[in-house]
Amino acid sequence: MLSKIYQQAGTRTIPRQHEFIAKKSHGRETGAPKLKLPESKGVLWGGAAAIVLIFAAVYYFWMPVAEVVTARRGTAISAVYGTVRIEPAFVVRVRAQNDGFIRLAESFSAGRGAIGKSVQKGQLLATIADEDTSRQLKQARADLQAATDRAALPLPSSELLKAAEDNLQRLEKVVGSGNVPAVEYQKAKSEANRLRGTVETERIERDRSLSSLEETTKKLEAEMKNAEVRAPIDGILTNVQTIDGELVSDGNELFTVSSHTQRYTVVLEMDNPPDNLMVGMTGEMNIITGTHQNALLVPTRALLVDQALIVKHGIVHSRTVGVGFRTLDFTEVTSGLDEGSHVIVSDQDKFRSGETVRQRMISSPPPPKAP
Numbered sequence: 001m002l003s004k005i006y007q008q009a010g011t012r013t014i015p016r017q018h019e020f021i022a023k024k025s026h027g028r029e030t031g032a033p034k035l036k037l038p039e040s041k042g043v044l045w046g047g048a049a050a051i052v053l054i055f056a057a058v059y060y061f062w063m064p065v066a067e068v069v070t071a072r073r074g075t076a077i078s079a080v081y082g083t084v085r086i087e088p089a090f091v092v093r094v095r096a097q098n099d100g101f102i103r104l105a106e107s108f109s110a111g112r113g114a115i116g117k118s119v120q121k122g123q124l125l126a127t128i129a130d131e132d133t134s135r136q137l138k139q140a141r142a143d144l145q146a147a148t149d150r151a152a153l154p155l156p157s158s159e160l161l162k163a164a165e166d167n168l169q170r171l172e173k174v175v176g177s178g179n180v181p182a183v184e185y186q187k188a189k190s191e192a193n194r195l196r197g198t199v200e201t202e203r204i205e206r207d208r209s210l211s212s213l214e215e216t217t218k219k220l221e222a223e224m225k226n227a228e229v230r231a232p233i234d235g236i237l238t239n240v241q242t243i244d245g246e247l248v249s250d251g252n253e254l255f256t257v258s259s260h261t262q263r264y265t266v267v268l269e270m271d272n273p274p275d276n277l278m279v280g281m282t283g284e285m286n287i288i289t290g291t292h293q294n295a296l297l298v299p300t301r302a303l304l305v306d307q308a309l310i311v312k313h314g315i316v317h318s319r320t321v322g323v324g325f326r327t328l329d330f331t332e333v334t335s336g337l338d339e340g341s342h343v344i345v346s347d348q349d350k351f352r353s354g355e356t357v358r359q360r361m362i363s364s365p366p367p368p369k370a371p
Helices: 002-010 016-026 039-062 131-151 158-177 182-227
Strands: 065-070 072-085 091-095 100-104 124-129 228-230 235-240 253-258 282-299 307-312 315-320 322-326 330-335 342-344 358-361
Touching: 065 307, 072 322, 072 330, 124 182, 124 253, 131 182, 158 182, 182 228, 282 322
Parallel strands: 065 358
Antiparallel strands: 065 342, 072 282, 091 253, 100 124, 124 228, 235 253, 282 330, 307 315, 307 342, 322 330
C-alpha cells in the first residue's frame, strides 16, 4: 500500500510555480526575486516629502514670535527721578498809560507769534498813537529851538545900552571942566539907566519864554513817552494781550515780560540748556547717585521683578536674575544672565519655559555713558 502511494506521488504533476523555484535552485539562484517600484509610487513619495516641507514651513511661521534684545555691557546708573516746572523769578505786566490806537513795534508785529522773544530793558514794544500830542510836541520843539537860537543873540536893546554907557563915560570925564552942562550929563545918565532897565526886562522876558517853551516841550514829551510802551526789564516776552491797531484804554494790560532767572525748589545745573526755555514748561530730571562701570545691562522692561525669559536655540528658558542699579531704561544684572543672552522684552506673559519660538531682534537705545 505504501509503495503504491509513493508510486502515485512519483507520477504526480508538479505545478509551474514549484517548477520555477526548482529551476532557480538548479542554477544556484536561491535569493528572493527583486521587486521594481512602479513609477507612480515614486511620485507619491515626492508629494509626501513636499507636504511635509509645507507643513514644516507653516508650523515655523505659525510659531510665536519673541522680541528679544542682547544683554550687553555699559555703565549702570543709580538715579533719583523727578519732574521740574520752569517758573520765572518775577513777572512784570506792562499796561497802557494813555488811550489811543496801539501800533506794535516792528520786532513784535506778529502779536502772539512774538511770544518767546527776548527783550531788553527800555526796548520799544509798541506806541499808542496820539496825533494831537505828536503834532503839538513837534511845534513845541520847533519853538524851543527858535527861542534857544534867539537867546544866543544879543538882546535888542543891548547895543543902545552900550552906546549910552559909552556916552556917559565920556561926559563924566569932561563935566568937571565946565565945558559940558550938568543937565546934559544928567540926561545921559538917565538914558543909560533906562536902557539898563529895558535890557533887563528883555532878558527876563527871554528867559521866561525859554523856560515856558522848555516846560511845554517836556510835558508833551512825557505824554508821548507814556504813548511809547517799552520793556521794563531784560527778559522774555511771555504774553501779548493786544493786536496791532486795537483801541486801548489807560490801564489796559498789553504785555507780560518774565525774567530770565529761573527759580527751582532744587537748583539744577544744565550742561547744554536750550535757548527756548519758556515759563510753564515741565520736564523730567534725574539726579545720579551712583555708577557701576562695565556692568551687564538689559532693558528694564525685560524684567518682571527678578525674573527674565531668554531664547536659546529657539527654546524659551526662565531665569532668576540678581538686580543691581536700575533706571527707567536699563537695569544692571549681577547674576543669572550672560553677556550676549537674548532676553525677551515684550509680552512675557504669553511665553512659557520650554516653548519653541521664533525670535525677532529689535533695537534698543544705547546704554548710558558715565557722567
